[in-house]
Amino acid sequence: MTEIDLDDLREELLQCRRCGICRNSVYEAKGFDGICPIWRNTSGFETSFMRGKIQVALALLDGTLERTAENAESLYQCALCGNCTQICAAEFHPAHIMETVRYVLNELPNESRDKIAESIKSVDNPYNEDPSSRRVWLEELGLNVPTSSEILYFVGCTSGLRIQNIAKNTALILNAAKTDFAVMENEPCCGSVMMRTGRMEEARENAEKVVDAIKATGAKKVIVSCAGCLKTLRKDYSEKFGIEMPEILHIVEYSKELLAENKLKLKSLDNIKVTYHDPCHLGREMEIYEEPREIIQAIPGVNLVEVNPNRNTAICCGAGGGLRSYDSDLSRKIAADRMKAFEETGAKTVVSACPFCETNLIAGSKLLDSDIEVVDVVDLLRRAIE
C-alpha cells in the first residue's frame, strides 16, 4: 500500500457534501429500498450512517474529537457494505475511504481488530483455531486430493474451519466435474479482515505469505468459495499491494463454466422455492450478480424468487467489515432484519455464496426464530448433481 497523504485523504473525505442520501433512501425506480443497515438497526443517530461517519473521521483526523474508543466506535460500526457508495453521487467511494481511515487511525483502541490480527499472524486464521484441522473435512469425504496442481481450491478460513459443508460440497462439485484440483496442506488466511479493520501492514506481510504458498502449489487457477477471499485475492492484492496473482475464480463462476461445458449433470430437486442473498463482496465489489442466479435457475425444480432489494442495492447481512467481531449483537440483529425480508418472499430457503454471510444469516435466523433454511449455492448445486 502506498503511503497515505493526509491532505489527500482529507480532500477526499470532503467530497462528502453531507446530503444524507446514504441514510435510508427509498427510490423504487432505481431499486433502492433503504441504504444503511447500521442506521436501521441501532438507535439511528447521525453517527450510524456514512454522512456522520465521515464527520467523525474528519474530526478524529484533525483532532477536533479526541481519539478514544467511544469516539471511534462509529468508524468500526460499519459493515463496509458499500450500499452508501452505490447511491452517493459524489466522486469518491465512501466505503473504501472508511477502510483507509481505519488504516490511518489504526492506533485507535479496538480490541477485536487486534485479536483477529494476532490470531491470523500466529495460527493463520482469524478464529484462533488449531490450523492442523484444516484438511480434516477432506479426510471425512474420503477424497484423495493432492497439495499441488494447476487448479487450486483455496478453501478460506470460514469454510475450512467453521462451515465445512461448503468446502465439502465445493470439492464434490469439482470432483463430479472431473476437475483435478489441489488443497493446501497449511493454507494461510487471505487477510481480508486485516485489511478491512486497518491492519494494512500486517495484511501486506500476510499477502506475501499467501502468494508464496499459492506459488508453491504450482497453481495457474485458484478457485475460492468465499466472497471475501475472492475480493481480497483478485482485487485487493493487486490494487493495494501491486501483487500479481494467477487467475482467481469464485466457485459460482467456475460452476457456470462447468455447466456450460455439460460437465455436471443435474437432477430435479422437488419443487423448492428459494431466494438469493447477494454478498457485498461478490456483488457490489466484484459485480458478480448473475452467475449464482444462473446456477440456481439451472437446477430443475428450483424456483428462484427475488428479495427486495437485490443485486447492487441489496442490503448487507451485517457480517462484513469486521463488524461481526466488533459488535456481534448488532451484526446478528442486522442479519435477523435481513431474514425478515427473506421470509416475506415466501421462500423456504435462502441461498448465498459466501460462508461468512451464511454464518451470520444463520445467527440472524436463530434470533428471529425463523424456519428458513440458509444454504450456499454449492450446497444446492451439490444436492442436484446426479
Add this chain to the structure above:
Amino acid sequence: MDPSFVQALVDIVGEEFVSTRADVLLTYSVSASIGYDRVVPGTVVRPASTEEVSQILKLANKHKIPVTPRSGGSSLQGEVIPQEDGLVIDLLRLDSVQLFKDLRSVRVGAGVTFGVLDKYLNQHKLWVPVYPDSSLVCTVAGNVAVNGAGPGSGVQGCIAELVLGLEVVLPNGEVIQTGTEANPNAPGPFLRYAFGPDITGLLIGSLGAFGIITAVSIKTFKRMEHFYYQSYGFDTAEGAERFLSELRHNDVSIPMAAIYEGRILEFFLDMIGEEYGIPQTEWPPFTVSATIGRIRKDQLDSDIKMAESICMELDGRVVGVPELPQGEWEDRMWTFVRSSYVHGWWWMMLYHHQAPTNWHRSVEEIWNVMDKYGILGQTAGFLTGGRSYNFYPQLYFDPVDREEEEKVREAHRELSQRLFKTGAVPFKLARYWVEDVEEMKPYLQFIKNLKQNIDPNGIMNPGILGGI
C-alpha cells in the same frame, strides 16, 4: 447540559434514544448546508411519537432550552444548525403513513421521506406530484417547514399548495391539528381552510419557529402515465420566459420545465449529458427543457400541439432533443444531486422565487455577483406553478480554500440583497433576506409579535426565521 434535564429526556424516550456523546453531537452540528459554521448542540433526542415530542417540548420550555427540530438534515441554508448547548429533536422515528383513498389524501408522520411516500402511493397508482431533488433524504414535514418545491411543481406549485392540514406540537407542548382533522368526527383530511384563519399556512415555511410538525396531511393525485419530453429553443430570454407563461396560461400540463442559458446548459451537460445520452446538438441561446405530462393520452396529444404552436408564435423552434427533459424527469429524485456533486466544488445556494417574466433579472444579478467576486457558479431553476420560477443558483468554492469560501459567503449575502431589489422573494425567511431592509420592517415586526405570543420563551429554533 444539566444532567437532570437529560435524565428527564431518558425517562420520556428511553436511554437508547438520547445522546450527549461528543461524536454524536458533532454530527448534529452540521447538515447539508455548506458555507455555514458548525454549532455543537448539548443533547440529541429521537422521539417516536407525537406524545413524546409533546413531553419533550414541555420539558424544554420549562428549562428554557433552545430546540432545533431536525428531520432529514438536508436543508441547504443553515436552517437546521442548532444552538450551542441546545437540544436537537430528531424526528425520523415518526414514520407512520395513513392513506385516505376516498378523500384523495394521505397523512404522514414527520419522519417520512418523499421516496418512502412515493413507493407507498405507487402501489395505488397515486402520487404527491412535487419531488424536491432531495426526495430521498428530506421529509415531507421538513419540506413543509421550509415550503419547498421540486420537479412536479410546474403543475402543482410549491408544497404549500398541497397541504391539507398539520398536526403541530406547540412550544408549550400542547398539540393542535389544523384543517378538517381538527374536527375529530371528520373522516380525515379533505379541506385545509377549515375553522377560520389559515393556521396551516402560518406553520408552512416557519422553519420550526412556531412548533414542531409531527404529521402532515397532503393531497394525492392519480399518477400521470403519459409523458412527452421536448426542448424548445429561443433567441432571447424574453421568448423563453413568455413561452413558460403562455404554456401555463393555456393550461398545458408541464410538471417540469426549466430555462437554460447556453453556457449553463453546456456546464450541466458536462456533468450529466453522457449519463442521459444527450446527443451533440446545436443549442440555441436559450433552451426550455419541458416535460409535458397527463393522465390521459388525448390530453397529452392536445398539449403537445399547443406547446408547439405557442413556441412557433414566439419565434422559437423545437430543438428535438427529448433526452434532456426526459433525464431530468425520470431521474427527478436525484438529478440535482448528481449534477451538483459529480464535480469537486462545494457551493452555497440561494433559493428564491422570481416571476417567470423576470427570469433574466435573476440571471443577470447572479452573473454580476460572480463576475464581481471572481467566482464560479450556476443559474439553474424550474417553473413552480403557473406564476413563479424557483431559482437555485449555486456559488462554488474549493472546499480546502478558506479564503475563497469567505468570498463566496460575502457574495451570497450581496446576491440576496441584489435579488431582493429585482423583485425576487425567498420562500424561507433567512436572516440575510430581510436584515436591515427598511421596507420589510413592519412585516418582520408582525412575525416577531406572533413569535412572542406563540413561543414566549423563544425556545423554538431561535434566530433561524428572519433572525427572530
